[in-house]
Amino acid sequence: MASLRSEKTIVLAILIQLLIAAFSSFLAVGLVSMYDPGSASNGFVVSFGVTGDASADLAPVLASDDSWEAEHYRTQRAAMRDFRSGRIHAVLAVDRTADGSVRVTAIAPDGNIKTTLVVTQIKEVLDKLERRERARFASRLERSPVAPPPETGASPYFGFTYTVLIPLLMFLPVFISGSVAVDTIAEEYDRGTLELLRVTPLTGVDIVDGKLLAMGILAPVQAAAWLVLLSFNGTNVANPLEIVALVAAFSVAxxxxxxxxxxxxxxxxQAQFLFSMAMLVVFSGTYLLPEAPANTVARLAIGSPTPFTHAMVALYLACSLAGYALVRRVVGGRGLLTTA
Known part of the structure; x- marks a missing residue:
């Protein structure tokens, strides 16, 4: 335990995870606000300056939500004057084109602290306007278009927790374990302690096995601890054993x-730099798969896995075992653990 204090990678990893655990509530609120800025806009009323020959089409949309206020202007110049003075937050110029469609030009503040919230509210206004126009002109269509996704009132914390937070907590220990494995092996050469290990009855494969298994077990243990802490916090995670098995597979690989x-x-x-580049390539490449690892974790955590999801977990386990066998074969066959 005393020697672990000198390992900067391990100490830094522990401090980062303690920071996340200690300030989890504050981080959750802040991260959800970044994930869905509209979740932080409760009580914030956006004043829209509406102008254009089709502004009457937008009036029912703005009147449908108490967080929106509409002020109508005869000209866009008058609306822009009040926009620059700060009386209104945004300008919506609504015009009807020759083919009967609605064209909206939205103007939002630039570089203001309220910009993100205003842009989010503009997006919601345009989404509702689109739905209203679809319903209004549905009788003119010769064939039914693809229906827009239904509006839901689900909390953004649900989507953030299961699609962002849980996958992040599952794969963060994997990166840390791989980085620590690079350090523990490379430092045997830097410090000259490999010679002491080589004079013991242990073979090169035994030495590498010990390091691989220690680091490979570290990640699933941390992932299991995160799942337990999430359950104490009221976040129910389905299929925890399969999620931990998936983390173990990635950890070993x-x-x-x-x-x-x-x-x-x-x-x-040099090894750490190449390891970082390899991780970028590997995890970027996984998003080319039919189901990315983060999606697999999210499906398992929510409790809606498909047979293909279970097949992907089995595939990851098989690949990890193949990688582990390859390392043992390379160490035993080529003598990479020698210092000469």
Missing amino acids: IVAIGAILALRFRDRK
Whole structure:
């Protein structure tokens, strides 16, 4: 335990996770506000300056929500004058085109602290206007278009927790484990302690096995701890065993990649740089799959996995075991653990 204090990577990882745990409530509110800015706009009334020959079409939309106020102007110049003076938050110029459709030009403040909230409210206004126009002219269509998604009143915390927070908490320990694995192997060369290990009855495969298993177990243990803490906080996570198995699969695979790089290059800085680049390539490449790992975790956590989701978990487990076997074969066959 005393030697662990000198490991900057481990200490920094622990401090980051303690910070997240200690300020989880504040972070959740702040991150959800970034994820869905409209969730932080309760009580904020946006004043719209409406102008144009089709402004009457927008009036029922603005009147449908108490957080919107409409002030009608005869000309856009008059609306812009009040916009620059701060009397209104945004300008909506609504005009009817020759083909009967509505064209809206929205003007929002630039560089203002309220810009994000105003833009979010403009988007909601335009979404409602689109739905209203669809319903209004549905009888003119020769065939039925694709129906827009139904409006829902679900809390943004639900979507953020299951699609962003839980996948993030599951994969963060995986990156940390891989990085620590690179450090522990590369530092054996830097400090010259590998010779002491080589004179023991342990083989090179035994030494690498110990490091791989220690780091490979670290991530699923942390992931399980996060799931337990989330359950104490009232967030129910379905299929926890399968999620932990998925994290274990990725942990073993990522640790195996880190071990190969550390054994091949032996220099800590070079191995860490190549490991970081490899992680960007690997996790970017997973989004080309029919179901990305983050989506797999979200489906499992929500409790709506498909047979394909279970198949992807099995595929990740198989790939991790193949990667682990490859590392053992390379170490045993090529003697990468020698210092010569």
